[in-house]
Amino acid sequence: xxxxxxxxxxxxxxxxxxxxxxxxxxxxxxxxxxxxxxxxxxxxxxxxxxxxxxxxxxxxxxxxxxxxxxxxxxxxxxxxxxxxxxxxxxxxxxxxxxxxxxxxxxxxxxxxxxxxxxxxxxxxxxxxxxxxxxxxxxxxxxxxxxxxxxxxxxxxxxxxxxxxxxxxxxxxxxxxxxxxxxxxxxxxxxxxxxxxxxxxxxxxxxxxxxxxxxxxxxxxxxxxxxxxxxxxxxxxxxxxxxxxxxxxxxxxxxxxxxxxxxxxxxxxxxxxxxxxxxxxxxxxxxxxxxxxxxxxxxxxxxxxxxxxxxxxxxxxxxxxxxxxxxxxxxxxxxxxxxxxxxxxxxxxxxxxxxxxxxxxxxxxxxxxxxxxxxxxxxxxxxxxxxxxxxxxxxxxxxxxxxxxxxxxxxxxxxxxxxxxxxxxxxxxxxxxxxxxxxxxxxxxxxxxxxxxxxxxxxxxxxxxxxxxxxxxxxxx
Amino acid sequence: xxxxxxxxxxxxxxxxxxxxxxxxxxxxxxxxxxxxxxxxxxxxxxxxxxxxxxxxxxxxxxxxxxxxxxxxxxxxxxxxxxxxxxxxxxxxxxxxxxxxxxxxxxxxxxxxxxxxxxxxxxxxxxxxxxxxxxxxxxxxxxxxxxxxxxx
Numbered sequence: 001x002x003x004x005x006x007x008x009x010x011x012x013x014x015x016x017x018x019x020x021x022x023x024x025x026x027x028x029x030x031x032x033x034x035x036x037x038x039x040x041x042x043x044x045x046x047x048x049x050x051x052x053x054x055x056x057x058x059x060x061x062x063x064x065x066x067x068x069x070x071x072x073x074x075x076x077x078x079x080x081x082x083x084x085x086x087x088x089x090x091x092x093x094x095x096x097x098x099x100x101x102x103x104x105x106x107x108x109x110x111x112x113x114x115x116x117x118x119x120x121x122x123x124x125x126x127x128x129x130x131x132x133x134x135x136x137x138x139x140x141x142x143x144x145x146x147x148x149x150x151x152x153x154x155x156x157x158x159x160x161x162x163x164x165x166x167x168x169x170x171x172x173x174x175x176x177x178x179x180x181x182x183x184x185x186x187x188x189x190x191x192x193x194x195x196x197x198x199x200x201x202x203x204x205x206x207x208x209x210x211x212x213x214x215x216x217x218x219x220x221x222x223x224x225x226x227x228x229x230x231x232x233x234x235x236x237x238x239x240x241x242x243x244x245x246x247x248x249x250x251x252x253x254x255x256x257x258x259x260x261x262x263x264x265x266x267x268x269x270x271x272x273x274x275x276x277x278x279x280x281x282x283x284x285x286x287x288x289x290x291x292x293x294x295x296x297x298x299x300x301x302x303x304x305x306x307x308x309x310x311x312x313x314x315x316x317x318x319x320x321x322x323x324x325x326x327x328x329x330x331x332x333x334x335x336x337x338x339x340x341x342x343x344x345x346x347x348x349x350x351x352x353x354x355x356x357x358x359x360x361x362x363x364x365x366x367x368x369x370x371x372x373x374x375x376x377x378x379x380x381x382x383x384x385x386x387x388x389x390x391x392x393x394x395x396x397x398x399x400x401x402x403x404x405x406x407x408x409x410x411x412x413x414x415x416x417x418x419x420x421x422x423x424x425x426x427x428x429x430x431x432x433x434x435x436x437x438x439x440x441x442x443x444x445x446x447x448x449x450x451x452x453x454x455x456x457x458x459x460x461x462x463x464x465x466x467x468x469x470x471x472x473x474x475x476x
Numbered sequence: 477x478x479x480x481x482x483x484x485x486x487x488x489x490x491x492x493x494x495x496x497x498x499x500x501x502x503x504x505x506x507x508x509x510x511x512x513x514x515x516x517x518x519x520x521x522x523x524x525x526x527x528x529x530x531x532x533x534x535x536x537x538x539x540x541x542x543x544x545x546x547x548x549x550x551x552x553x554x555x556x557x558x559x560x561x562x563x564x565x566x567x568x569x570x571x572x573x574x575x576x577x578x579x580x581x582x583x584x585x586x587x588x589x590x591x592x593x594x595x596x597x598x599x600x601x602x603x604x605x606x607x608x609x610x611x612x613x614x615x616x617x618x619x620x621x622x623x624x625x626x627x
Contacts, residue, residue: 064578089525090502102502121555121588122574132573149574150586152526153546153555153597160554160588164573174503185506186546187499190524 056195060142061134065193067143069108069167070200070225071135076244077201077219079108082129083166084159087152088175088183091194096201097172097214104171105193106181107152110163117161122149128163141198155183170201171220178220200225209241209248212256216283222246222260233273254279254298263295263302266310276300276338277312287327308333308352317349317356320364324391330354331366341381362387362406371403371410374418378445384408385420395435416441416458424464425455428471438475482510483594483627484543489618493519499544510627512543514618526576526599534582536604539611541618543596550595558589562598563619567612572605583608591624 058065070077079085086109094103110128117123125132130146149164155175171178176185201219207230219225224244232239238251246260249272257280259267273279278298286293292305300314311334313321327333332352340347346359354368365388367375381387386406394401400413408422413435419442421429435441440458447454452466460475477488481496488494494514501508513519515530517538523529527540534540550556565585575584576599583605587598598619602611 062580064575092500119558120569121586125573144578147573148576148578149571150526150576150584150599151555151588151597153544153588157550157553157555160557174506176506184547184550185502186509186550187502187506188525188544189500190526190528191522192524192528 054197054199055140056197058143058196059140061144063143064148065143065196066107066148066165067135067145067167068141068196068198068201069169070219071139071141071143071198072145072167075200075225077169077225079106079169080166082111083108084111084162085109085155085175085181085183086159086162086165087154087188088181089152089188089190089193090174091191092189093191094194096170096194096197097218102174103194104173104175105168105190106155106171106175106183107150107165107168109151109159110146110166112161112163121151121160121162123161123163125149125164128166130163130166132164139199141200152188154186154188155181157184169219171218172214173217173220175220178217207239207250208256209239209250212248212250212258213241213243216258222284223248223258235273238273238279249273249279251279254281257281257295258283259295260284261293262304262310263293266302266304266312267295267297270312270337275312276314277302289327292327292333303327303333305333308335311335311349312337313349314338315347316358316364317347320356320358320366321349321351324366329366330392331356331368343381346381346387357381357388359387362389365389365403366391367403368392369401370412370418371401374410374412374420375403375405378420383420384422384446385410397435400435400441411435411442413441416443419443419455420445421455422446423453424469424471425453425462428462428464428473429455429457432473439473482545483592483625484510484512485623485625486512486514486618487621488514489516489621492516492618495519499525507547509545509547510543511545512541512622514541515539516614524576527601528577531575531577531579531582531601534579534601534603536581536607537611538603539615539618540601540603541615542599543622544599546595546597548593548595551590551593553595556588556590556595558587559591560589561591561596561619561622561624562587562589563622564616565600565612565619567608570600570602570605570608570612575601581605592626594624594626596624 073080086107088106090102090104092102096103112123112127115123115127132146135142135145146164146166175181175183223246228242240249246264248258250256259280277300280295280297282296284293284295294303300312302312304310313334331354334349334351336350338347338349348355348357354366356366358364367388385408388403388405390404392401392403402409402411408420410420412418421442438459442457444456452464454463462473464471479486486494496512498508499511570583570585572583583602585600600615
């Protein structure tokens with residue numbers, strides 16, 4: 001039997017005492033489990049309690065140190081309301097931060113309300129909205145709250161009058177690199193605090209999810225504090241953690257990546273990893289134009305801007321959008337998810353300045369501008385021309401543009417506007433080299449006549465006679 | 477004995493241990509500044525910049541003083557609005573809760589100031605609050621022996 005197994009067995013015997021309440025049992029098992037995760041060698045080899053292993057040295061009130069913010073701030077590792085970052089220090093010898101070189105502490109000072117400092121940098125503690133004392137409750141972090149009247153002084157130096165230190169938050173990136181803390185880069189060091197901790201700060205470092213979290217900066221990252229610890233995904237192939245402001249998802253084939261904010265909300269609405277886009281394969285990343293943000297996923301992407309919101313693009317439509325240049329393409333950012341057409345055949349995404357339509361028979365093509373507007377007016381894919389079979393293309397005369405469709409073409413020029421030509425009239429138009437002929441650009445859609453149908457052009461018209469199934473071209 | 481470094485000069489009182497150095501460098505972009513520790517007892521190694529590791533060793537007759545410098549751009553901020561090195565501290569200004577780490581019986585005081593355009597924090601710890609009447613003059617004697625010039 002291994003040492004670890006003996007330890008677990010001993011703990012189990014202690015925890016199965018009959019006088020142990022259900023809550024005590026749960027708390028105790030969590031503490032022992034955390035101790036084993038956090039410092040298994042220390043917990044096994046040294047005569048210390050699980051609590052001491054988690055909270056580190058000098059965790060009682062008499063030791064004189066300040067409590068951790070997450071202990072008194074509903075588990076959230078940040079300055080609570082009514083406090084501000086007053087200064088920071090680092091501990092180089094810390095075993096926390098999953099191997100980072102240093103752990104950083106930020107003191108959260110109480111804000112003085114209703115009175116000044118009169119020659120001292122500190123106001124009377126009675127002017128601060130927190131009560132000085134020792135932290136009580138079930139946590140082993142019994143350190144002092146709003147007690148120590150002291151300030152490291154590198155943060156928020158525009159505030160010259162402050163109260164005592166309410167609590168301290170921790171970060172694995174230098175505080176002066178975290179903009180909202182408003183700290184200078186003047187280093188202070190106190191290695192004696194390196195092993196101080198609290199149950200709400202217990203990190204795992206054994207999974208790719210946890211390592212990525214700490215590489216991003218841990219609680220001081222864009223994700224915030226842990227709200228749901230490492231959990232398996234329902235499909236059995238992934239793992240994830242949820243945080244205040246985002247999540248990290250991992251699979252063996254995709255790696256661990258963060259998703260947060262509006263993109264996370266949209267991915268969640270699409271059913272997370274069970275959605276059409278699958279697991280993330282990038283962190284949230286800014287677009288080159290400085291406007292948008294995106295995550296790529298296994299089978300698609302979600303793009304967001306403050307003007308368009310967050311929408312997914314996947315499959316052949318995404319591939320064609322990518323070929324066109326993503327958000328820098330003529331269609332811009334997506335403004336819808338991929339949607340099925342009413343006929344059950346096609347799929348499309350609308351974008352800021354156009355659309356991409358797909359069917360298995362035609363492939364994916366973009367339509368935009370006046371041609372798209374005219375196609376929409378004709379009834380989109382239900383119109384006489386059907387689905388697009390080309391992107392918008394220049395005619396070659398430097399003037400006009402066209403999209404080909406399954407059953408016709410829509411031509412556009414600045415002087416004529418956009419009109420469709422289809423069927424036998426289109427064949428006749430093409431036979432005389434279309435826009436390069438004396439007919440020029442169409443000036444009407446195909447419309448019915450008593451004998452069949454007609455399209456008018458800048459330089460004439462083409463008639464189709466139904467009784468003879470023949471066309472005639474008339475130049476004017 | 478006189479010691480000086482970085483524009484800080486100290487005439488060391490008999491029996492005192494005074495160290496003038498710089499704060500540790502951290503990752504690229506961080507700033508290392510002047511740091512002075514002075515005590516009427518032997519300073520241990522492994523001290524925190526504000527005395528953690530040293531204050532736990534203090535007896536009732538001991539005092540410990542820190543001068544911690546900040547970057548010059550801090551000199552124009554509200555925190556450093558006080559001008560001039562505070563050389564005379566009063567016993568009633570010290571309190572048991574004015575400490576970076578509050579240990580039983582001790583008392584402390586902290587001031588932020590600018591001297592010669594250089595922003596500093598002065599932090600003084602008394603080994604005994606009850607003995608402050610005798611200890612504060614020892615702190616003031618040390619402060620009178622410190623001169624700050626432009627580096």
